Amino acid sequence: MKIEILYPEFCNINSDMGNIKYLKKCLPEAEFIETSINDVPAFIEEEISLVYMGTLSESAQEIVIQRLKPYKEKIEGAIEKNQLFLFTGNSVEVLGKYIEDENRKIEALGIFDVYAKRDMLHRHNSYFLGKYEDIEILGFKSQFTMLYGDNSNGYFATVDLGIGINENSKLEGIRKNNFIGTYIIGPILILNPLFTKKMLSLMGVKEPKLAFEKDVLESYEVKLKKFKTFTNFQM
Amino acid sequence: MNYKKTLKFYVALWIAKLSSFALKILKRNATYFPGKVALSICPDFMGRLDKPKTIIGVTGTNGKTTTCNMINDILSQNGFDFINNKYGSNIDGGIATTLISGSTITGKAKKDLAVLEIDERSANKVYPYLTPTYLICTNLFRDSLMRNAHTEFIASILNKYIPKETIMIENADDIICSHVAEGNKKIYFGIDRLETDTEDCKNITRDIRVCPKCLSPIKYEYVRYHHIGKAYCPNCDYKCPDPDYHVTKLDLKNMQMTVKFKDEEEVYDLVNDNIINIYNMLAVIIVLKQLKLTQKQINDSFAKLKIVETRYSEENYKDYKIVTQLAKGMNPIACSIAFNYTKNEKGNKAVIIILDDLHEDAKGMENTSWHYDTDYEFLNDESIKQIIIAGPRYLDSYIRCLMADIPEEKLIHKKDLIEATSELKLDGIDKVFILHDLYSIEETKQIKQKVKEIIDKYTVEQK
Numbered sequence: 001m002k003i004e005i006l007y008p009e010f011c012n013i014n015s016d017m018g019n020i021k022y023l024k025k026c027l028p029e030a031e032f033i034e035t036s037i038n039d040v041p042a043f044i045e046e047e048i049s050l051v052y053m054g055t056l057s058e059s060a061q062e063i064v065i066q067r068l069k070p071y072k073e074k075i076e077g078a079i080e081k082n083q084l085f086l087f088t089g090n091s092v093e094v095l096g097k098y099i100e101d102e103n104r105k106i107e108a109l110g111i112f113d114v115y116a117k118r119d120m121l122h123r124h125n126s127y128f129l130g131k132y133e134d135i136e137i138l139g140f141k142s143q144f145t146m147l148y149g150d151n152s153n154g155y156f157a158t159v160d161l162g163i164g165i166n167e168n169s170k171l172e173g174i175r176k177n178n179f180i181g182t183y184i185i186g187p188i189l190i191l192n193p194l195f196t197k198k199m200l201s202l203m204g205v206k207e208p209k210l211a212f213e214k215d216v217l218e219s220y221e222v223k224l225k226k227f228k229t230f231t232n233f234q235m
Numbered sequence: 236m237n238y239k240k241t242l243k244f245y246v247a248l249w250i251a252k253l254s255s256f257a258l259k260i261l262k263r264n265a266t267y268f269p270g271k272v273a274l275s276i277c278p279d280f281m282g283r284l285d286k287p288k289t290i291i292g293v294t295g296t297n298g299k300t301t302t303c304n305m306i307n308d309i310l311s312q313n314g315f316d317f318i319n320n321k322y323g324s325n326i327d328g329g330i331a332t333t334l335i336s337g338s339t340i341t342g343k344a345k346k347d348l349a350v351l352e353i354d355e356r357s358a359n360k361v362y363p364y365l366t367p368t369y370l371i372c373t374n375l376f377r378d379s380l381m382r383n384a385h386t387e388f389i390a391s392i393l394n395k396y397i398p399k400e401t402i403m404i405e406n407a408d409d410i411i412c413s414h415v416a417e418g419n420k421k422i423y424f425g426i427d428r429l430e431t432d433t434e435d436c437k438n439i440t441r442d443i444r445v446c447p448k449c450l451s452p453i454k455y456e457y458v459r460y461h462h463i464g465k466a467y468c469p470n471c472d473y474k475c476p477d478p479d480y481h482v483t484k485l486d487l488k489n490m491q492m493t494v495k496f497k498d499e500e501e502v503y504d505l506v507n508d509n510i511i512n513i514y515n516m517l518a519v520i521i522v523l524k525q526l527k528l529t530q531k532q533i534n535d536s537f538a539k540l541k542i543v544e545t546r547y548s549e550e551n552y553k554d555y556k557i558v559t560q561l562a563k564g565m566n567p568i569a570c571s572i573a574f575n576y577t578k579n580e581k582g583n584k585a586v587i588i589i590l591d592d593l594h595e596d597a598k599g600m601e602n603t604s605w606h607y608d609t610d611y612e613f614l615n616d617e618s619i620k621q622i623i624i625a626g627p628r629y630l631d632s633y634i635r636c637l638m639a640d641i642p643e644e645k646l647i648h649k650k651d652l653i654e655a656t657s658e659l660k661l662d663g664i665d666k667v668f669i670l671h672d673l674y675s676i677e678e679t680k681q682i683k684q685k686v687k688e689i690i691d692k693y694t695v696e697q698k
Contacts, residue, residue, distance in 0.1 A: 013384075015380075015604035015607040015608045017439065018604070018607025037445060057387045057388070059387060120388070140602040185602075185604060186602065187607050190634065211638075212634055212637050223600070226600060232599075235381060
């Protein structure tokens with residue numbers, strides 16, 4: 001089993017590497033490929049069980065867009081063929097149509113029919129509670145951008161607490177086949193053990209077992225209970 | 236911009252002064268509100284108010300308060316008359332309050348000197364109206380991701396708003412910080428290679444891994460911690476600058492450092508042996524030298540200084556040393572430094588950790604992501620015999636410790652602080668470390684008291 005981490009030198013700003021650290025504990029036999037900015041992504045050329053990309057800075061987004069542009073068709077093809085992707089934080093914006101930043105318009109890969117608007121003067125911080133299929137998902141959002149467009153045919157989770165892809169949306173993230181993009185930041189896999197089990201299943205693990213399963217589940221249950229008491233989603 | 240005093244300005248000033256007076260009568264804290272009121276009436280109030288002729292600003296991610304405290308104490312001990320925001324907030328409202336307290340009823344500055352701690356995130360609200368004569372930038376790291384987002388963002392707002400006339404005093408060993416305000420006059424400080432420096436980074440995070448000019452991986456002659464060290468790009472001219480003032484010899488045994496400037500060397504006594512405080516001391520020396528203080532004046536004061544107890548304290552109690560150390564929650568670098576310091580202290584240790592969001596828990600919950608940028612791995616050391624984790628986030632810290640491969644049998648995790656502390660085992664222990672958050676000062680005192688009770692009981696049992 002191979003897991004690819006795209007551009008870890010950039011895509012690590014919101015403790016995103018915690019997800020990889022946890023996957024290493026859950027899948028000690030797996031091979032982890034770190035693809036740096038000057039490398040060709042491994043999933044373009046070989047079979048990869050999971051491609052992961054974490055949150056990145058605004059300038060890094062522009063660099064990554066340029067680096068991935070030559071592979072646009074191949075990425076689209078991989079999504080069509082059910083390649084499993086997990087993109088967290090603002091990394092999903094790289095695959096949208098464009099990113100607006102004041103008077104600038106940064107053309108992105110255009111794989112998904114959505115666009116992002118940056119507002120560097122206002123940082124959105126919120127709790128998230130929602131459902132991915134029948135799994136309750138919790139997490140945190142911290143972002144300068146909002147995503148716009150119709151994701152009703154392909155979203156990651158419905159929202160019970162917090163916002164979807166923007167402040168008027170109740171549908172969080174992007175999903176197409178096995179591509180999952182969510183604005184939830186940081187170690188989403190540690191916070192959401194049931195979702196992580198689902199991810200391991202999608203990666204082909206039979207009867208998936210999590211590292212520190214009892215403790216991670218206890219922490220999830222305690223947080224879930226607490227999140228359900230929140231009347232305000234803003235942090 | 237030339238700001239004039241308008242009627243709105245005077246109204247803001249007088250209402251602020253009245254509110255300050257009223258708060259003092261009521262024995263309430265008047266360190267933020269008066270300035271906040273003035274700014275709400277007159278948003279460019281600080282621009283219109285006369286300022287002291289010399290303003291020393293201190294900004295950066297870690298070490299601002301300690302650096303300011305040292306500057307304030309040394310200036311006071313040497314007879315300087317100045318204003319500072321030691322007891323106030325370091326954002327626009329607090330800074331305005333400090334300036335108001337140092338002004339006359341007509342808005343004239345009463346003092347010629349100000350020492351201001353300035354939160355880096357408030358750059359856009361402070362620097363358009365106030366030009367520091369000298370601005371120390373201690374370092375730039377990832378911090379609360381809710382407020383500070385990332386270092387590129389913080390560096391960009393500093394670059395945008397720091398006035399061109401300000402003389403920057405920057406950490407040359409921090410490749411991010413040392414490139415802030417590129418066009419300004421600069422004085423750099425650094426510490427020469429130390430025996431403890433390494434070839435590779437031992438920390439989880441490094442806030443710069445790739446050259447921002449040519450995207451080549453950044454290399455290091457040596458790494459001190461995180462991205463601190465002698466960094467350079469192998470393919471272009473992007474690198475750490477050479478320091479103007481640098482520590483050429485660090486003698487931790489005798490608690491002294493030798494500082495070189497041009498061809499002159501001076502020896503200073505260390506206030507504390509934590510590397511971040513040595514950087515802070517170096518910045519303090521430089522800024523005070525600009526005010527013409529001598530080595531003797533500065534060093535005589537260093538000898539009298541202590542890091543404030545809320546940041547670091549040690550007490551010998553019976554056969555044990557109890558150390559309390561600030562490990563600022565939601566700040567992965569500060570916590571990692573505290574963990575590393577604990578690991579490197581001599582002797583066998585028990586560690587009590589309350590890093591969590593006691594204050595946040597009342598209204599919600601902190602974003603727990605930062606635990607995964609924090610080097611809990613440093614606590615996985617033979618010399619650390621027991622780790623007690625307590626507080627609302629006890630489960631998060633416990634899981635993070637397990638992820639750091641810390642043996643389960645060394646770990647105690649309970650929500651209640653005192654109940655958890657009661658599990659302290661003193662067999663073979665020399666030192667007890669209490670690593671606490673900024674907002675857990677009272678709780679830290681209670682834990683320390685409980686530790687003393689356990690020591691008392693254990694000492695009697697041993698007899």
